[in-house]
Amino acid sequence: MPAENSKSPTRSDQAKETASRIASGAGEAAQGAATHYVKEPAQDIFSLVKAYAKDNPDVAACWAFGLGVIVGWKLRP
Numbered sequence: 001m002p003a004e005n006s007k008s009p010t011r012s013d014q015a016k017e018t019a020s021r022i023a024s025g026a027g028e029a030a031q032g033a034a035t036h037y038v039k040e041p042a043q044d045i046f047s048l049v050k051a052y053a054k055d056n057p058d059v060a061a062c063w064a065f066g067l068g069v070i071v072g073w074k075l076r077p
Contacts, residue, residue, distance in 0.1 A: 053060035
């Protein structure tokens with residue numbers, strides 16, 4: 001068996017380092033995807049609802065009242 005130098009990284013250390021780099025990259029990619037696929041469409045929908053409420057305030061108020069009644073009814077113990 002060849003003698004291992006204590007200063008050179010072992011295969012286990014190299015594997016841990018590689019796994020750490022891959023996990024870090026995957027985490028960054030997941031954060032980017034979450035921002036793109038969740039945050040941006042939610043902002044778009046919210047801006048559309050806001051614009052509709054500005055154009056039709058009476059209809060938006062009726063929807064808000066109706067949804068409030070339904071949610072309150074379902075949350076009542």
